[in-house]
Amino acid sequence: MTYSRKLLQDLYATMLRIRMSEEGFVEPILNREIRCPVHLCSGEEAIAAGVCSVLEKDDYIFGNHRSHGHYLAKGGGLKEMVAEVFCRETGCSRGRGGSMHLIDPSCGMLGSAPIVGGTISLALGAAMAAWVRGTRQVAVSFFGDGATGEGTLAESLNFAALKKLPIVFVCENNLYSTHLCIDEIRVSRNIYKMALPFGEKGHRIDGNDVLKVYEHAKQAVELCRNGEGPVFLECLTYRQRGHVGPDDNVQGTHTDIRPAAEVKRWLKKDPIKRLEKYLLQQGGFTAEELQKVQAAISREVSEAFDFARQSPFPAKEDLSSYVFA
Amino acid sequence: MSLPNRTLSYSLAINEAFHQLMERDESVMLIGQGVKSPWYVGNTAQGLLARFGERRVIDTPVSENAMTGAAVGAALAGMRPIVEHPRMDFMLYAIDPIVNEAANWFYMNGGKLPVPAVIWGVINRGGEQGAQHSQALHALFAHIPGLKVVMPATPTDAKGLMIAAVQDDNPVVFIDDRWLYGEEEVVPEEFYSIPLGKGIVRRQGSDVTIVAVSYMVREALKAAEELAQQGIQAEVVDPRTVKPLDFDLIHQSLQKTGRLVVADGGWKTCGVAAEIAALAAEKAFTCLKAPVQRVTLPDLPAPASRTLEAAYYPASADIVNAVNRLVQPCHEELALLHRVSYAAQ
Ligand SMILES: Cc1ncc(C[n+]2csc(CCOP(=O)(O)OP(=O)(O)O)c2C)c(N)n1
Ligand SMILES: [Mg+2]
Numbered sequence: 160m161t162y163s164r165k166l167l168q169d170l171y172a173t174m175l176r177i178r179m180s181e182e183g184f185v186e187p188i189l190n191r192e193i194r195c196p197v198h199l200c201s202g203e204e205a206i207a208a209g210v211c212s213v214l215e216k217d218d219y220i221f222g223n224h225r226s227h228g229h230y231l232a233k234g235g236g237l238k239e240m241v242a243e244v245f246c247r248e249t250g251c252s253r254g255r256g257g258s259m260h261l262i263d264p265s266c267g268m269l270g271s272a273p274i275v276g277g278t279i280s281l282a283l284g285a286a287m288a289a290w291v292r293g294t295r296q297v298a299v300s301f302f303g304d305g306a307t308g309e310g311t312l313a314e315s316l317n318f319a320a321l322k323k324l325p326i327v328f329v330c331e332n333n334l335y336s337t338h339l340c341i342d343e344i345r346v347s348r349n350i351y352k353m354a355l356p357f358g359e360k361g362h363r364i365d366g367n368d369v370l371k372v373y374e375h376a377k378q379a380v381e382l383c384r385n386g387e388g389p390v391f392l393e394c395l396t397y398r399q400r401g402h403v404g405p406d407d408n409v410q411g412t413h414t415d416i417r418p419a420a421e422v423k424r425w426l427k428k429d430p431i432k433r434l435e436k437y438l439l440q441q442g443g444f445t446a447e448e449l450q451k452v453q454a455a456i457s458r459e460v461s462e463a464f465d466f467a468r469q470s471p472f473p474a475k476e477d478l479s480s481y482v483f484a
Numbered sequence: 485m486s487l488p489n490r491t492l493s494y495s496l497a498i499n500e501a502f503h504q505l506m507e508r509d510e511s512v513m514l515i516g517q518g519v520k521s522p523w524y525v526g527n528t529a530q531g532l533l534a535r536f537g538e539r540r541v542i543d544t545p546v547s548e549n550a551m552t553g554a555a556v557g558a559a560l561a562g563m564r565p566i567v568e569h570p571r572m573d574f575m576l577y578a579i580d581p582i583v584n585e586a587a588n589w590f591y592m593n594g595g596k597l598p599v600p601a602v603i604w605g606v607i608n609r610g611g612e613q614g615a616q617h618s619q620a621l622h623a624l625f626a627h628i629p630g631l632k633v634v635m636p637a638t639p640t641d642a643k644g645l646m647i648a649a650v651q652d653d654n655p656v657v658f659i660d661d662r663w664l665y666g667e668e669e670v671v672p673e674e675f676y677s678i679p680l681g682k683g684i685v686r687r688q689g690s691d692v693t694i695v696a697v698s699y700m701v702r703e704a705l706k707a708a709e710e711l712a713q714q715g716i717q718a719e720v721v722d723p724r725t726v727k728p729l730d731f732d733l734i735h736q737s738l739q740k741t742g743r744l745v746v747a748d749g750g751w752k753t754c755g756v757a758a759e760i761a762a763l764a765a766e767k768a769f770t771c772l773k774a775p776v777q778r779v780t781l782p783d784l785p786a787p788a789s790r791t792l793e794a795a796y797y798p799a800s801a802d803i804v805n806a807v808n809r810l811v812q813p814c815h816e817e818l819a820l821l822h823r824v825s826y827a828a829q
Contacts, residue, residue, distance in 0.1 A: 195612035195788050246612050246789035257614045257788035274573065274616050275546045308545030309577070336546060338521035344545040415522055473787070475795040482784040 162370065167434075167442050170212055170369050172452055174204040174431050176237065177228045179460040184244060185405040192468075195246055195257030196273075198225040202367075202399035205430035206331050207232035209372025210299060210392075213380050214267070219285040219298040221278035222271030224259045225331075225398075229271065229301050235263035241463040247470035254473040255481065275336075276302060276309030279328070283315045286326035286389070297325045297383045305336025307350055313357075316391070320357040325383035327376065328354065328391045331366065333398045338408075338416050354391030366394030367430040370437070397425035492671040494664045495526040497639035501646040502529070502566070504675045506536050509564060512650055513540040515555055516568025516604070525570050525606070526665050552578035552603065556586045556655070559601035564650055572605040572621045572659065586655040587630030598653040602646075607661040607698075607749070609786060610793060618786035622698075623755045625657045626727040632656040632680055633727040637664065637701035639671045641724055644678030652680060661699040661749070683730035685737065689719035692743040692807050695734055695760055696722060700747040700779070700798070707803035716811055726756050731763050735771075738764065742773035745806045747798065752780040777806040 181201045187193040200207070207228035211220065214233065222229040230240055235251065243250025244258045252260045259273040269285060272278050282300030289296035306312055307330065319326050330350050334341045341348055354361035360382070364371050372394060379390035399422075401408030408416040438444040492500065505512045518524025520533050520543040533541040544551045548569065555567035569575040575582070586599045609618035626633045634649055634656055636642040642660060649656035686701060687708050696704035701722045708718040719737050723730050738744060744764050746757040757778040764776055779802045787796055 194790060195614065196617070248789075252788075254789035255614070255787045255792070257612050259616070260614055260788070272616055274577075277616075305546045308547040310547065310549050311577075338518065338524060339543065339545075343543070413522060472791040473789045475791050478787065478792050478795045479782065479784055 160370075160374065162442070164443070166212065166373075167438060167444070168452065170208050170373065171434055171438060171449070172456060173208040173212070173232050174369065174434065175453060175456045176460065177204040177207065177231050178431055179456055180231070180237065180241060180463065181227060183241075183460055183464055187245070188404050193244055195244065195259070196224075196403050197244060197258040198403055199400040199405065200225050200228040200398065202425065202429065203331055203333060203396045204228055205369035205372050205434070206329065206366045206394045206396060207301070209369045210327070210329055210376040212373055213377045214297065214299065216266055218296050218380075219267045219269055219282065219289075220301065221269055221282040221285070221298070222261065222301045223275070223278060223303060223306070224271070224273035225303065226261055226271035226301065227258070230261040230263065230268050233263070233268045234266035235261060235268045237459060238463040238466045239263070242467040242470050245467040245470070246472065247467055248473045249466070249470040276306040276311045278302070279306065279309075279315045280311050282326055283319055283324065286319065286324040287322070290322065290324050295384045297327065297380050297388070299327045299329055301329050301331065303336060304330060304332040304334065304341050304350060305344065306330070307353065308336075308344055313353075316354055316357045316359060316389075319389040320359045323386055324389055325386075326389045327379045327383060328389060330391070330393045331396055332393050333396050335398070335402070335408075335416065337402050338414075340416070349393070351391055351393035359389050359391050361391035361393070363393045363395060366396035367428045367433060369430055369434050396430075397428070399426060399429075489670050490673055491668045492639050492643075494639040494642050494660070494667045495528045497643040497671050498528045498646055498660065499530055499532075500671070501643040502532055503535070505647060505650050506532065506540065508675065511562060512564045512566070513542070513558070514566045514568060515542040515544060515551055516566075516570070517544055517546065517574075518570050519543045519568060525568060526662070529568075548574050548577035549580065553581035553585065555601050555603070556581045556589075556599055559586075559599045559655075560589070560597055564600050566602040566604055566650060569603070569605045571608045571617060573616050573619045575603070575605045575621070578603070582625070582631070582655070582657070583628050587628050590654065591630060599655045600653045602649045602656050602658050604658045604660075607659060610663065610797070612788045612790055612793065613786070614788040615785035620661075620750045620781070622657075622659050622726055623750050623759075625659075626756060626759070627754070630655065631727065632725060634658045634680060634725045635698040636660060636724060637696075637698050637722050639667055639669050641678055643671055644676050645680070645724065647675065648677035648680050651677060656680070659698070663699050664702070667702070678724065680725050681728035681730055682725075683721055683723040683733040685719060685733070686722050687718065687720040689717035690740055691717045692745060692810060693719045693721060693734065693737040693741045694745045694747060694803060694807070696720060696747040697726060697749065697756055699749050703798070703800040704747050704803055706800035707807065710800065710804050711807055716807060718807060729760070729763070731760075731767065734760065734764070735768050738768045738771040742771050743810045744772065745777045745779060745803060745810065747779040747803050749798070750781060751783050752778055753783050755780055774810045777810055779803050779806050
């Protein structure tokens with residue numbers, strides 16, 4: 160398979176943009192400039208980037224509590240996202256939502272929310288809207304392995320299959336749900352198989368290989384556009400940071416969970432390093448070209464942080480703005 | 485052997501209640517998210533898993549509806565489960581087993597089978613967590629016939645009310661507030677319970693009654709201190725359970741003070757404060773010398789930003805202001821009263 164230079168560069172830029180902003184949050188979280196709960200997605204960028212790269216602007220996505228990557232990959236404004244995490248008036252949710260409530264309707268990002276499984280049926284509804292109207296739009300639901308415990312997932316899978324709705328269920332299986340390893344919440348690690356008995360197509364893919372994600376997502380979205388949805392994609396990945404904030408949840412610390420060796424093993428599978436290797440060895444990019452991309456993104460990210468820091472907090476007089484009942 | 489003056493934090497008082505309940509009664513079990521986690525539910529569950537084993541202390545998948553239903557079903561089958569929700573917001577997935585099933589089971593089956601389950605939901609707010617991680621939904625449950633709703637304000641009550649809730653044969657919604665977890669006081673070491681439906685006077689006073697619920701008790705006591713410096717003696721009443729509500733105690737206080745401020749950390753419309761105000765109008769009208777005041781959350785979702793949070797959550801200053809509105813009606817209000825009485829002539 161060969162990929163266009165533009166696609167490769169876009170994927171790389173998107174993943175870098177996500178990583179650099181995620182890591183940029185670490186310090187302000189530690190010094191309490193940022194106070195809202197922040198669930199970093201460092202290490203999981205390939206899924207958001209790969210999936211969203213095959214979507215059109217008017218396709219829909221919904222996210223969960225760990226959705227900085229989804230929002231950015233779909234084209235959500237970086238400055239507005241960073242400002243939202245800082246809970247400023249200029250944020251994408253005007254400082255009312257914080258990190259867990261990112262939205263940019265102008266590019267089809269209809270929202271993210273931290274009630275586990277809560278947005279799965281909303282994505283189902285967006286797919287239903289496209290189906291009712293007969294457009295070729297597709298909806299994507301991003302959720303984690305933890306959400307497989309919620310009944311709403313089974314309900315949504317069934318209805319989506321029943322009506323052949325244009326929805327791609329993207330499960331980011333990072334092997335943990337808060338403090339519990341996947342083996343403590345389900346018997347089988349193969350999540351994609353839960354879609355099969357509903358009559359859906361389901362696949363498990365290496366979620367740290369952005370090109371694999373891209374290929375599967377492309378196929379899935381095409382099927383959906385042709386009325387042959389839904390599709391379930393389980394993307395195996397790992398969060399390089401812990402559940403919430405920069406804490407790594409490594410065994411032996413007070414948030415004792417993950418074996419240090421496991422964390423180390425997964426750091427070696429870093430999706431960005433893997434793409435860089437591909438770009439240099441097979442993609443026809445030079446090291447200088449990659450550095451140029453890095454420098455540009457780094458500038459963009461630091462401008463976004465400056466923007467956020469200079470932005471005002473919402474005024475207390477505006478407490479009841481947007482309240483309609 | 486009981487140590488004199490042994491202090492315990494609110495969260496450890498709950499933990500002690502579990503230890504004492506589980507060692508006495510094998511049908512008591514704890515099921516919910518985070519009971520084995522080092523951080524998820526504070527230290528409320530510490531030591532339980534190691535001591536009572538993984539059949540009676542169950543950390544669960546993220547499946548609020550089924551886990552709550554399982555607790556209700558286990559209760560029907562003779563257990564005394566406590567099902568824990570680390571945040572009340574997550575409990576909304578479990579509305580069906582709580583409201584349709586647990587609350588109704590005894591009545592709709594002609595009193596054949598009770599549901600001795602405790603549904604424990606934690607109010608966990610502030611910290612810019614936003615609308616889905618901040619809700620105080622006790623009024624929602626208090627609205628439902630067939631549910632008792634308990635909201636302890638102190639460590640001693642947290643322990644005694646948890647024990648009473650577990651021992652009660654009917655479904656009890658036990659609601660605590662993370663903002664109280666660090667409160668400490670002398671807590672009796674022995675196994676004791678505090679009756680559901682009995683309130684307590686936290687501070688005596690003769691000028692105004694402040695009925696405060698859960699976290700707001702602390703704010704009310706602070707407000708009472710400040711009011712005392714202004715020469716106003718506030719009586720603080722903590723109902724401890726919002727359903728059944730000990731209105732007799734509130735009534736007695738109103739007979740003395742004639743003025744009522746209700747402080748509740750939930751929303752205003754159709755909230756617990758509204759219910760208490762309605763009862764005062766219904767049953768204690770003749771004692772009232774002034775309109776009832778409510779100090780509650782404004783009717784809007786929890787905002788994230790710290791500036792908005794500061795304006796959103798009521799605190800002792802709001803209670804002081806409410807009392808002042810009652811005790812010293814401002815000139816405009818007096819003028820208005822005159823106009824109204826002239827108009828009536
Ligand atoms: C309904 C509900 N229950 C519980 C929680 C607490 N909670 C927050 S994130 C999470 C686990 C999420 O795990 P997963 O879906 O695998 O996503 P990850 O954090 O691994 O990205 C839980 C249980 C919640 N937010 N909502
Ligand atoms: Mg996970």
